[in-house]
Amino acid sequence: MIDFSNPLHLLAYGVMAAGLAFDLVGCIGLVRLPDVYNRLQAGTKCVTLGTCLLLLGVLLRFGFGSMGWKALLCLWFIAMTSPTAAHAIARAAHRAGYALWKGSVGDRYAEDDEGRNIQPAAAADRPKEA
Amino acid sequence: MTALDVLMLGLALGVFLCLYRALRGPTPADRAVSVDxxxxxxxxxCAVMTVATGKDLYMIVGLAWASLAFVGSLALAKFLEGRSFDD
Known part of the structure; x- marks a missing residue:
């Protein structure tokens, strides 16, 4: 399957292996980390970069053809939309009042919201930072 | 085992880790993150399938899946916040 005489193919498989590594690390973080915000940031960043590298591997493997352009479009779309969806979920979880991990050292979103009267229910009775 | 088998098995392992979090997630927010x-x-x-088969059908499936997953995640986030869909 791998054409060892073509350096572009070797580069494509190397990039895809790196993408798989990022995906796996993100999924392990999704299982191992303690609360929803930590899981969100581990999962989203690592898996977005890993999937972008897999799609870049498709582009390197096939060149700018019918598959390469679609892979590039898909890469751009993933890179634009995945952080947006993660931001929406984090904001919704914070506003719905899901508690932070007990080892968290700060909650800047609750501090920023104090002047605007949109505090989540759980942030109101959380002790303020000294 | 070829390189593509390794890629597919690794991605399948990641999918099972995500499903574990979706089933065991203590809060609904964890499940939403996992589905996203x-x-x-x-x-x-879909990218790995494109390289394995050489057909661009799978890239089209990936594009459609990416856009639908984005819309679904936004809808889940809105639902999580306690707002209705026409809000």
Whole structure:
């Protein structure tokens, strides 16, 4: 399957292996980390970069053809939309009042919201930072 | 085992880790995060299938899956916040 005489193919498989590594690390973080915000940031960043590298591997493997352009479009779309969806979920979880991990050292979103009267229910009775 | 088998088995392991979090997640927010990440992983799976088969059909599936996963994640986030869909 791998054409060892073509350096572009070797580069494509190397990039895809790196993408798989990022995906796996993100999924392990999704299982191992303690609360929803930590899981969100581990999962989203690592898996977005890993999937972008897999799609870049498709582009390197096939060149700018019918598959390469679609892979590039898909890469751009993933890179634009995945952080947006993660931001929406984090904001919704914070506003719905899901508690932070007990080892968290700060909650800047609750501090920023104090002047605007949109505090989540759980942030109101959380002790303020000294 | 070829390189593509390794890629597919690794992605399948990641999908099972995501499903574990979706089933065991203590809060609904954890399940929403897990489903969001599952959609992005599936696009990566479509990329591997494109390299394995050489057909551009799978890239079209990946594009559709990416856009649907984005809309679904936004809808889940809105639902999580306690707002209705026409809000």
């Amino acid at each position: 990440i599952l959609g992005v992983l599936m696009v990566g799976f």
